[in-house]
Amino acid sequence: EPEVTQTPSHQVTQMGQEVILRCVPISNHLYFYWYRQILGQKVEFLVSFYNNEISEKSEIFDDQFSVERPDGSNFTLKIRSTKLEDSAMYFCASSTGTSSYNEQFFGPGTRLTVL
Amino acid sequence: KNEVEQSPQNLTAQEGEFITINCSYSVGISALHWLQQHPGGGIVSLFMLSSGKKKHGRLIATINIQEKHSSLHITASHPRDSAVYICAVTYGNKLVFGAGTILRVKS
Numbered sequence: 001e002p003e004v005t006q007t008p009s010h011q012v013t014q015m016g017q018e019v020i021l022r023c024v025p026i027s028n029h030l031y032f033y034w035y036r037q038i039l040g041q042k043v044e045f046l047v048s049f050y051n052n053e054i055s056e057k058s059e060i061f062d063d064q065f066s067v068e069r070p071d072g073s074n075f076t077l078k079i080r081s082t083k084l085e086d087s088a089m090y091f092c093a094s095s096t097g098t099s100s101y102n103e104q105f106f107g108p109g110t111r112l113t114v115l
Numbered sequence: 116k117n118e119v120e121q122s123p124q125n126l127t128a129q130e131g132e133f134i135t136i137n138c139s140y141s142v143g144i145s146a147l148h149w150l151q152q153h154p155g156g157g158i159v160s161l162f163m164l165s166s167g168k169k170k171h172g173r174l175i176a177t178i179n180i181q182e183k184h185s186s187l188h189i190t191a192s193h194p195r196d197s198a199v200y201i202c203a204v205t206y207g208n209k210l211v212f213g214a215g216t217i218l219r220v221k222s
Binding site for chain 1: 148150155156157158159160163201203207208209210211212213214215
């Protein structure tokens with residue numbers, strides 16, 4: 001069964017460093033999402049992406065964040081200069097569409113630890 | 116802005132018990148999702164529903180659009196059902212999540 005994959009599973013970085021989190025969505029999906037979950041808190045929406053551009057982003061998704069689909073399979077989230085408060089689990093998701101009938105499929109997550 | 120509230124926050128049950136987790140939301144939506152998150156962190160979709168009721172094995176999900184309320188039921192609960200159960204609603208182009216219900220089923 002097709003699934004969303006994410007790498008790495010755990011990333012440790014120093015404050016101020018750039019990190020790139022990678023996702024491979026399900027191959028026939030067109031819509032891609034990043035969510036994050038700070039330990040002990042709700043899952044929060046970061047950004048949605050369609051047709052090579054951002055379709056919606058949250059207040060969290062400031063200039064330090066960017067997303068890219070560099071080739072036909074990968075979808076990346078870049079954090080330019082990490083802060084301690086960026087430590088969280090980051091989930092990628094994909095779907096075939098955005099209507100209420102399109103289920104989002106989640107990857108296993110990348111745990112980012114900023115020291 | 117859509118707020119999603121779940122209850123209870125924590126639930127401990129004995130194996131075999133019938134379990135109900137509730138979810139309410141503040142703004143009209145097009146779909147509601149029940150998700151399961153295990154200790155490792157991964158999120159698995161259990162149900163997506165926009166009306167009525169769905170059943171999958173021992174899991175049943177219902178939604179009342181007029182009352183903006185959904186319930187997730189687990190029949191004959193088992194220790195392997197122990198996980199965090201999360202309600203999320205489709206709002207615009209994203210999911211808005213509840214805080215989750217931590218379920219522990221004791222044998």
